[in-house]
Amino acid sequence: MVSLVINGQRISAAPGTTILEAAREAGIEIPHLCYHPAFPPVGTCRLCAVEIEGLPKLEPACSTNVKEGMVVRTESPRVVEARRNVLELLLAEHAMDCPICDKAGECRLQDTYQAYSLAPGVYAEDKTRRGKKIALGGGLLLDRERCVLCTRCVRFLESVTKTSELGVFERGDRSEIGCVEGRLVDNNYSGCLAEICPVGAITDSDFRFKTRAWFLEARETICPLCGRGCAVFLESHPGFPRVPGTAKAYRVRSRRDERVNGHWICNVGRYGYGYLEKSRCRELAGPLAKTLNLKAATDVVAPLAAELRALKYKGRQTRVAVVLSDWLTNEELFLAGAVFRRDLEIGRCHLVGPRDGSPDGMLLTAERSPNRAGAKALGFNTEETTLEALARDTDLLIVFGPFLQDRFRPADIASAWAGVKTKVLFTPRDEGLGAAFDLVVPTVWPAEKDGSFTNCQGLIRSFSPALAPPPSAVPEWRLLTALGRAVGLNPSFYIPFRSAGDVRRAMP
Amino acid sequence: MSHNIPDRVKRRVEDILSRYPRREAALLPVLSALQEERGFLSHSDEEWAADTLGIPPAKVREVVTFYSLFRRKPAGRHHLQVCTNVSCALNGADGLLSHLRKKLGIAEGETSADGRFSLSSVECLGHCDEAPCLMVNDEHYGRLDRRALDELLEKLE
Ligand code: SF4
Ligand code: FES
Numbered sequence: 001m002v003s004l005v006i007n008g009q010r011i012s013a014a015p016g017t018t019i020l021e022a023a024r025e026a027g028i029e030i031p032h033l034c035y036h037p038a039f040p041p042v043g044t045c046r047l048c049a050v051e052i053e054g055l056p057k058l059e060p061a062c063s064t065n066v067k068e069g070m071v072v073r074t075e076s077p078r079v080v081e082a083r084r085n086v087l088e089l090l091l092a093e094h095a096m097d098c099p100i101c102d103k104a105g106e107c108r109l110q111d112t113y114q115a116y117s118l119a120p121g122v123y124a125e126d127k128t129r130r131g132k133k134i135a136l137g138g139g140l141l142l143d144r145e146r147c148v149l150c151t152r153c154v155r156f157l158e159s160v161t162k163t164s165e166l167g168v169f170e171r172g173d174r175s176e177i178g179c180v181e182g183r184l185v186d187n188n189y190s191g192c193l194a195e196i197c198p199v200g201a202i203t204d205s206d207f208r209f210k211t212r213a214w215f216l217e218a219r220e221t222i223c224p225l226c227g228r229g230c231a232v233f234l235e236s237h238p239g240f241p242r243v244p245g246t247a248k249a250y251r252v253r254s255r256r257d258e259r260v261n262g263h264w265i266c267n268v269g270r271y272g273y274g275y276l277e278k279s280r281c282r283e284l285a286g287p288l289a290k291t292l293n294l295k296a297a298t299d300v301v302a303p304l305a306a307e308l309r310a311l312k313y314k315g316r317q318t319r320v321a322v323v324l325s326d327w328l329t330n331e332e333l334f335l336a337g338a339v340f341r342r343d344l345e346i347g348r349c350h351l352v353g354p355r356d357g358s359p360d361g362m363l364l365t366a367e368r369s370p371n372r373a374g375a376k377a378l379g380f381n382t383e384e385t386t387l388e389a390l391a392r393d394t395d396l397l398i399v400f401g402p403f404l405q406d407r408f409r410p411a412d413i414a415s416a417w418a419g420v421k422t423k424v425l426f427t428p429r430d431e432g433l434g435a436a437f438d439l440v441v442p443t444v445w446p447a448e449k450d451g452s453f454t455n456c457q458g459l460i461r462s463f464s465p466a467l468a469p470p471p472s473a474v475p476e477w478r479l480l481t482a483l484g485r486a487v488g489l490n491p492s493f494y495i496p497f498r499s500a501g502d503v504r505r506a507m508p
Numbered sequence: 509m510s511h512n513i514p515d516r517v518k519r520r521v522e523d524i525l526s527r528y529p530r531r532e533a534a535l536l537p538v539l540s541a542l543q544e545e546r547g548f549l550s551h552s553d554e555e556w557a558a559d560t561l562g563i564p565p566a567k568v569r570e571v572v573t574f575y576s577l578f579r580r581k582p583a584g585r586h587h588l589q590v591c592t593n594v595s596c597a598l599n600g601a602d603g604l605l606s607h608l609r610k611k612l613g614i615a616e617g618e619t620s621a622d623g624r625f626s627l628s629s630v631e632c633l634g635h636c637d638e639a640p641c642l643m644v645n646d647e648h649y650g651r652l653d654r655r656a657l658d659e660l661l662e663k664l665e
Contacts, residue, residue: 164567167567178566180551
């Protein structure tokens with residue numbers, strides 16, 4: 001380890017660490033634009049210049065390694081003065097249209113200017129007019145008046161996707177980012193560009209002009225759209241006027257997790273959040289809800305438990321079939337195993353998830369479910385089943401999740417299951433599947449609940465709600481806990497489970 | 509994209525490639541060879557170079573647009589490239605440039621209607637000792653003033 005002093009604070013860092021990283025680790029943030037932890041430093045923006053005792057000039061913290069005994073100052077008058085000068089030069093050709101810029105509020109340039117400069121421009125000359133709406137492909141737009149030529153975008157496409165669609169063309173003050181005619185940005189990670197552009201030069205039409213960054217509440221969650229389970233932020237805001245409980249998802253951003261996704265997420269996960277609202281199942285529905293006069297989702301538990309218990313006492317549990325999904329959490333699958341397999345001794349518990357897609361060779365896996373590995377580890381059968389097999393000698397059919405529809409047409413489901421006496425569907429989405437059921441119970445998506453998933457690498461990671469579900473929807477783990485208790489074959493087992501965390505602690 | 513590269517050029521490029529340890533290192537001479545053929549580099553030339561050298565097309569475009577010696581549109585018979593960098597600027601490059609602009613009736617980046625002259629301003633030509641200077645196609649001329657320039661233009665058909 002190397003020991004050095006930054007701003008009077010004694011710090012030790014591994015040899016080969018840059019001053020910027022060592023400072024960051026010690027909680028000292030040095031302003032920077034071109035540096036990104038995923039790439040080797042290029043030292044082009046000079047915003048990170050710091051004072052090192054014994055050296056005549058300021059040095060870029062992003063590309064200077066720590067040395068034994070170094071004394072570094074990152075906020076001395078000389079450094080701050082230099083920072084102001086760099087900002088002045090960066091802003092000399094910058095559009096300054098922050099009021100209409102998507103990046104405002106989360107812009108490195110704006111933040112640094114506010115923290116260190118706030119000086120008016122000093123140049124009498126007009127700024128050069130440049131293209132402000134250049135289509136880069138993948139729904140991305142480039143504003144060359146805002147670009148600071150940090151080359152983060154170019155380096156991302158060079159080293160991460162290895163597609164190199166963008167380059168720095170021309171030279172000197174005419175330099176500009178661009179792509180070659182007919183070769184627009186086209187890869188499954190293009191959405192990362194709007195995220196790593198430190199200013200508002202690359203904006204994303206998926207987010208463009210929809211809201212302001214400072215209205216958004218970013219909460220941590222895990223992307224459920226494939227087996228990788230990338231760490232993400234789900235950003236939402238309740239709109240105007242603010243109505244509690246109606247927060248809407250506006251954007252998914254990557255969250256750093258070196259074990260899983262590094263700094264990146266794919267476009268499927270980034271732009272796929274529409275599923276959260278699409279055909280959302282919001283209220284209890286189906287003819288049985290009327291007959292039994294059920295109002296809330298939890299009202300379903302008592303009659304369903306009574307039915308299950310009765311079948312079990314008559315030794316007719318073979319006439320029950322259960323369909324689970326690999327979108328359920330480990331806790332929920334564990335509870336489902338306890339209620340249906342252990343307590344009720346139901347043999348027919350199948351798993352039906354979305355259809356596989358093609359993997360992209362980087363993060364995106366073939367399976368489009370977040371917890372197939374978890375389901376397998378808990379001993380669930382992930383082999384395909386048929387509608388006929390599920391209907392054969394069945395009186396009660398319980399289905400979790402909307403995914404039957406990914407494999408069968410609702411009309412076929414309805415006709416194949418016409419002979420099944422009672423059919424209950426627990427789902428957050430209903431695109432017509434519910435019509436085949438006697439009871440449809442609104443549940444929640446992973447982003448709205450507590451739980452854990454086991455990803456394709458076998459990593460178990462837990463998460464908490466990032467978004468509020470519709471008021472009447474209930475998480476599956478809560479319903480399953482209540483059901484287990486109400487069935488009454490092993491009630492004390494379920495009593496301690498007040499949260500998904502309690503379930504997790506009880507799991508082997 | 510169909511490339512229209514004559515065999516003669518292809519043979520030259522093969523010869524150039526044989527002198528470089530890695531194909532991508534030969535980008536500059538290969539681009540020069542391509543430009544000599546038509547007088548400028550077309551999009552298709554760039555793509556062919558990218559393909560032949562195993563470099564992404566955007567990287568080829570970076571190099572083509574960085575160096576003023578590469579042209580992306582046809583030039584006149586005589587391409588006047590006036591240095592406007594420090595030494596030449598101090599010795600009157602701006603005056604020479606505006607003289608040319610007026611006399612030829614074209615701005616930088618343009619070609620005269622008769623196809624005789626093209627005009628560009630360029631960065632340092634490495635002849636600061638003879639500032640102000642310019643290049644006409646591949647020939648260099650230094651210590652210029654308006655009169656010397658007029659005489660030079662006379663000689664260029
Ligand atoms: S577009 Fe953004 S990321 Fe790319 S060079 Fe410009 S400022 Fe940097
Ligand atoms: S962050 Fe160090 S020079 Fe840009």
